[in-house]
Amino acid sequence: MSNRRTFLQRAVGLGAGLFAAQPLLASATDNHRDTASAELIKRANRRPTPGFNRPTITVDVGDAPYTMDGDTKVFRLTAQVIRRQIAPNKTITLWGYNGSAPGPTIQVNQGDHVRVIVRNELPEPTSVHWHGFEDTIGFDGMPGISQEPILPGESFTYEFHIHQTGTYFYHSHMAMQEMAGMLGAFIMHPRVPYHPSADKDFVLHFQEYAVLPNNIVPDTMKMEFNWLTINGRSGPAITPLIIRQGDYVRIRMINLGMDHHPIHIHGHTFYVTGTEGGRIPESAWWPGNTVLVGVAQARDVEFVANNPGDWMLHCHLPHHMMNQMAQQAGPMTRRDFPSYMQRGMRQNMMGLSPLQKQNMMAMDMSPTVLHRQVQEIAPNANDVPGFPQDAYMEGPMMDMERDPMLQMPELYGMRPGWSRYFQGMMTLMRVLPPEQYNEVVERMRRANRANDPYAPIFGEDASRRTTEGA
Numbered sequence: 001m002s003n004r005r006t007f008l009q010r011a012v013g014l015g016a017g018l019f020a021a022q023p024l025l026a027s028a029t030d031n032h033r034d035t036a037s038a039e040l041i042k043r044a045n046r047r048p049t050p051g052f053n054r055p056t057i058t059v060d061v062g063d064a065p066y067t068m069d070g071d072t073k074v075f076r077l078t079a080q081v082i083r084r085q086i087a088p089n090k091t092i093t094l095w096g097y098n099g100s101a102p103g104p105t106i107q108v109n110q111g112d113h114v115r116v117i118v119r120n121e122l123p124e125p126t127s128v129h130w131h132g133f134e135d136t137i138g139f140d141g142m143p144g145i146s147q148e149p150i151l152p153g154e155s156f157t158y159e160f161h162i163h164q165t166g167t168y169f170y171h172s173h174m175a176m177q178e179m180a181g182m183l184g185a186f187i188m189h190p191r192v193p194y195h196p197s198a199d200k201d202f203v204l205h206f207q208e209y210a211v212l213p214n215n216i217v218p219d220t221m222k223m224e225f226n227w228l229t230i231n232g233r234s235g236p237a238i239t240p241l242i243i244r245q246g247d248y249v250r251i252r253m254i255n256l257g258m259d260h261h262p263i264h265i266h267g268h269t270f271y272v273t274g275t276e277g278g279r280i281p282e283s284a285w286w287p288g289n290t291v292l293v294g295v296a297q298a299r300d301v302e303f304v305a306n307n308p309g310d311w312m313l314h315c316h317l318p319h320h321m322m323n324q325m326a327q328q329a330g331p332m333t334r335r336d337f338p339s340y341m342q343r344g345m346r347q348n349m350m351g352l353s354p355l356q357k358q359n360m361m362a363m364d365m366s367p368t369v370l371h372r373q374v375q376e377i378a379p380n381a382n383d384v385p386g387f388p389q390d391a392y393m394e395g396p397m398m399d400m401e402r403d404p405m406l407q408m409p410e411l412y413g414m415r416p417g418w419s420r421y422f423q424g425m426m427t428l429m430r431v432l433p434p435e436q437y438n439e440v441v442e443r444m445r446r447a448n449r450a451n452d453p454y455a456p457i458f459g460e461d462a463s464r465r466t467t468e469g470a
């Protein structure tokens with residue numbers, strides 16, 4: 001029976017329910033609007049743009065130089081067979097451009113007139129496709145369709161008027177040549193710089209190769225890959241991204257391979273701001289910490305690097321976080337790990353050049369390291385179904401920090417032993433507080449390396465922005 005008291009009770013109950021629901025709704029909206037990264041991007045948006053585009057940095061690859069012919073920027077790409085060291089113990093034969101695979105990054109500005117002279121030093125015909133270019137059919141690079149193939153020893157000249165902006169790429173339109181390494185980035189900077197403007201702007205290529213043990217030539221027809229690379233190197237040999245804490249960072253990820261790569265970044269939430277079709281309007285940016293970079297796609301991500309630390313940037317496919325994983329390598333066990341490793345090393349040494357052997361020997365195979373690895377395994381490990389998993393592959397492998405390939409200043413100050421857990425499509429974003437950043441960059445500058453992809457940051461004012469955005 002209803003009376004005034006029960007009515008009031010119901011009303012109060014209902015009202016209490018409404019009051020309880022409102023703060024929940026309100027906080028859900030706040031959470032949606034005010035993630036730390038969204039707030040930081042908003043703040044970065046209020047910064048004045050410098051009025052110019054900072055050049056992109058393609059670690060371990062670098063840029064193609066150009067000359068001017070009147071108002072035309074002239075680039076030269078030579079298609080050729082190259083040798084590339086992709087890891088401390090692995091040098092392979094690839095096909096690339098200008099001595100590099102991936103080929104050098106071409107950077108141009110919106111409004112530029114660009115000429116690219118491609119010379120073919122390969123033993124077979126080639127051509128270059130300019131992926132995503134809205135240009136004339138004659139320069140699309142389709143052999144037999146838009147042009148005659150470029151025969152061995154011959155050249156072809158491509159001409160473009162750049163009206164687009166964003167992350168584009170070039171690659172051989174012969175599929176197997178592309179799988180052998182014939183690709184590169186083509187960055188079109190906007191006439192009016194993007195907002196917020198990037199303090200660091202990186203280009204990363206994600207590729208995979210199938211190279212059987214004792215081989216130096218990738219099998220381009222194979223679908224199972226055992227060397228996963230970023231900018232043509234495998235972890236732990238990929239040069240890290242050096243970032244000053246507080247930097248507004250853009251990373252342009254490019255995938256011209258056979259597999260898709262879900263690229264994951266630790267410690268930060270980024271926004272996806274561009275695709276292989278150019279810039280996304282800011283209202284359509286979407287947040288994430290993993291972005292799937294599908295084949296023939298580019299994904300630009302941006303974030304404020306406010307969180308200091310040595311953060312992983314890696315493909316999240318488990319098999320892409322490994323090196324030298326191939327069924328043909330045979331079964332493995334850890335019962336007699338040191339002798340297994342030494343036997344494996346001897347097998348791997350077959351057919352290697354003296355330099356490669358030297359690199360292998362530079363890895364820390366000392367009794368201390370091997371003993372430590374055995375100590376990390378339970379005494380009954382071989383009775384456990386499924387063992388070994390990480391113990392032989394992703395987990396404790398060898399300390400490689402003494403290898404000459406890892407003596408780069410970008411790795412200065414890393415935690416000792418870090419390389420033991422580092423393989424395949426993995427690199428580091430080192431978000432360094434100003435003092436450490438200055439120390440590392442000073443060491444990089446002093447290394448005085450020819451065509452250093454990091455050269456554009458050496459001229460920065462060291463006192464720039466020590467607190468803003470951090």
Ligand SMILES: [Cu+2]
Nearest residue numbers: 261315317320
């Ligand atoms: Cu992957």
